[in-house]
Amino acid sequence: MLIDxxxxxxxxxxxxxxxFANAKATARTLLSEGYSRIYLVCGIFFECLSIExxxxxxxxxxQLGSAFDRLDDDAQAMLACFQAYGNKPSILEQSWVGKxxxxxxxxxxxxDALEGKRIPPDALALMRKLTLKVDYSFGIPMITNVNxxxxxxx
Numbered sequence: 001m002l003i004d005x006x007x008x009x010x011x012x013x014x015x016x017x018x019x020f021a022n023a024k025a026t027a028r029t030l031l032s033e034g035y036s037r038i039y040l041v042c043g044i045f046f047e048c049l050s051i052e053x054x055x056x057x058x059x060x061x062x063q064l065g066s067a068f069d070r071l072d073d074d075a076q077a078m079l080a081c082f083q084a085y086g087n088k089p090s091i092l093e094q095s096w097v098g099k100x101x102x103x104x105x106x107x108x109x110x111x112d113a114l115e116g117k118r119i120p121p122d123a124l125a126l127m128r129k130l131t132l133k134v135d136y137s138f139g140i141p142m143i144t145n146v147n148x149x150x151x152x153x154x
Contacts, residue, residue, distance in 0.1 A: 013039075015134035017143055020056055020087065020114050021127040027063035029131040029146060038064070040078065051081065051095040052113075058082025087114045 014033070018026040030038055040060060042053030057078035061071065068076060085091045089111040092098050101107055111117040116124040131147045 017132040017134065018056065018060060019127075020059070021116060021119075021124065022130040022132065023056060023059045024063055025129055025131045025147060027060045030060075031064060040075065048096070050097050051085065052092060052097055054078050054081035055085050055087070055092070056082075059087070089114055 014035075016026050016029065040057045042049055042057055054077065057075070058081045061075055061079045062082055066075075068079065071079065092110050092114070093102065093107060098107070098110055101109055108118065112119060116127070119127070129147055130145050132143050133146045134141050135144050136142070
């Protein structure tokens with residue numbers, strides 16, 4: 001698997017955690033760090049890649065501005081998915097995960113994840129500024145925000 005190869009090449013890689021809410025902030029951080037190579041590894045749902053993963057990966061790739069011919073096949077597929085679907089809840093509702101959410105009467109969660117529909121505006125604004133990174137303390141992985149707000153809410 002690709003992840004095994006990445007860890008073979010880089011025993012302790014820099015790992016960031018992205019979602020639709022913080023994709024732009026994550027892409028900005030990746031660009032500012034000046035990495036020569038970036039691997040996007042998506043969360044797997046029942047050992048399958050989802051449309052949501054592909055769209056999110058493509059959104060980050062689009063914001064990184066890499067030339068299409070410099071992307072590997074997986075990155076090109078992610079970018080193509082983002083260009084085809086964008087952040088359209090109606091398209092993602094037809095995905096496997098979307099159908100499960102519909103069955104659970106949670107279809108509105110898709111728009112929440114993509115657009116922050118039911119998230120309080122102040123919380124959504126903070127989420128959009130987050131860049132989450134996996135750091136290690138005594139060998140234990142912890143997720144930290146590398147862009148903490150200047151004036152956090154009380």
